[in-house]
Amino acid sequence: MEHALFDPETAKDRLLAAAARLFRQKGFAKTTVRDLAAEVGLQSGSLFHHVRSKDDILFAILERVITGMTRDLAAALAAAPDLRSRMRALIAVELTYLHGPAADATAVLFHDWRALPEDRQAQLLRGRDAYFEMWSAVLTEARAEGLTRVEPMILRQFLHGALAWTSFWYQPAGEVTLDKLIDDALVMILR
Amino acid sequence: MEHALFDPETAKDRLLAAAARLFRQKGFAKTTVRDLAAEVGLQSGSLFHHVRSKDDILFAILERVITGMTRDLAAALAAAPDLRSRMRALIAVELTYLHGPAADATAVLFHDWRALPEDRQAQLLRGRDAYFEMWSAVLTEARAEGLTRVEPMILRQFLHGALAWTSFWYQPAGEVTLDKLIDDALVMILR
DNA sequence: GAGGCAACCAAGCGCTTGCTTGGGTGAACC
DNA sequence: GGTTCACCCAAGCAAGCGCTTGGTTGCCTC
Structure with missing residues (x-):
């Protein structure tokens, strides 16, 4: 169900994984390219052979x-037998990403996405549409069935x-x- | 019940209010002291007459x-006639700060507090203890009375x-x- | 009306930042 | 065995950053 986001075999993915770890610890702004380079054992300039900026x-x-969460949620919903299971899937996928192997990258998504230039923010938001659409569908059904009391859009947020x-x-x-x-x-x- | 956080009569408070607005818009890291100076009509160096850094x-x-929210919540709880009113006060104070006159400053607190050096983060966290203590007390009572089903600490978060x-x-x-x-x-x- | 002081400007210093440049090395390919 | 190319280093550049400095202005006080 849950694939690793980064392939430790390739150099670029190792860079991304290390970057996610540092971004989460110190935030994007406070992490320098020199920090990143030291983390993967390179000179700072050498990073730009793998990455443009x-x-x-x-x-x-x-x-x-985003693509990983969307894929996993779609699979989880398809496998869920009833409405209550689908509601649980919404929560399970999100919490699994937040605290499983992809925890660093997911935390960065939730708390540092504003660090991107606006056009790239918009690009990401478009990618999230499908994900949130699944949420809305399940929560709308849940309210129609009387499982919840709050409006789907507000409850989703x-x-x-x-x-x-x-x-x-x-x-x-x-403990928990x-x-x-x-x-x-x-x-x-x-x- | 809700005092303004910044006094528009004093120059320093006008600076803080403008800073809160910019920090919220662009984030602390992306806001330069030159941006701040332009916003209040000063040269960048002149800021440091009012502020150390x-x-x-x-x-x-x-x-x-933090001090404002703690004060207002204490007052709201003291004025609430019953348990349900106290629970509503928890939510009302927080949402009023988030979307009322103090919206900028409160948003900065919730989303940019990690930009501070760690010792000052710790200092702020100590200031929040009293606030969260009130939350815990109300939610613990609510669960004992059967109004909620989730453990107080988890529900609070x-x-x-x-x-x-x-x-x-x-x-x-x-609309809402x-x-x-x-x-x-x-x-x-x-x- | 002299002294003191808060408020501000003009200029720029020293440092860090993201990124570029020119060159070196070893493996792959024909 | 010469060429190519992915990968990396050493060095440093240009720009932007937070902040300092020396000096001017105008108000308040006695």
Whole structure:
């Protein structure tokens, strides 16, 4: 279900993975190309043999997260037997990305996407349309069936914010399992 | 109930208000001291007559938001007649700060606090303790009374994330009133 | 009306930033 | 075995950054 976003076999992907890690730790602005180069064992100038600009690195990371999440959510929804399972899938995919192997890249998507120039922000947003469309469809059905009480558009934003925020406080190694966290989020929005 | 965070009579407060506006628009890192100076009609060097450093500006803004929110929430809780009103107060204070006159400064607090050096981050976090303590007390009571189903600590984080995220999508001038938004958030967490 | 001081300007310093340049090296290919 | 090409280094450039400096202005005070 969940493929790794970066292939450790290729040099460029190793660069992207390291960049995601640093961007998450220090933020995009505070991470210099010299930091990145040191992390992968290169001179700072050598990065630009693999990549056109620092912005390009950020963009490539975010693009992979978006396409990955969209693909995985579509698969999870198709495999879900009933409505409640589909609602759980919305939450599970997002939290799995936020706290699984793709945690660094996903956190960067949620908290540093404003660092991109505006035209590239718009490009990414277009890529997210399909993803949010799936959310809206499930939540609209859920309200029609009486499973939730809040308007789908508003509930989608509330829930998305609640899940995104977990990257600031939730620790996968702690007491609360990821499964429990998913269930708690589901319980919160069910009437 | 809600005092203005910045006094337009004093030059320093006008600087802070303008800074909050720019920081929110472009982010702290992308806002230069020359941008700030132009916004208030000064030369860039003249800013440092009012302020020790660019970091100081950010810190001063965030500090005011924190003390203001803590004060207003305490007052709102004291005035609330019952438990449900206290729960609504938690949400109302946060959304009012996020979308009222203090919207710029509050958005900066929620989305750019990581731009500060770590020791000053810690200083701010200590200032937030009292605020979150009030949240925990209300949500713990709510669960004991059977009004909610999720553990107080987890629910607090979920709700805080959901509300913080509204600054990315909610438009106070649009169809949905702030009162309805508050009610929707309350409905979401009530069983 | 002299002294003091808050507020500001004009100029620029020192540093860091993202990125470029010219050249070197080893493996692959014909 | 000569050529090509992906990959990388060493060095540094141009621009933008936060911030400092020395000096001017005008108001307030006694």
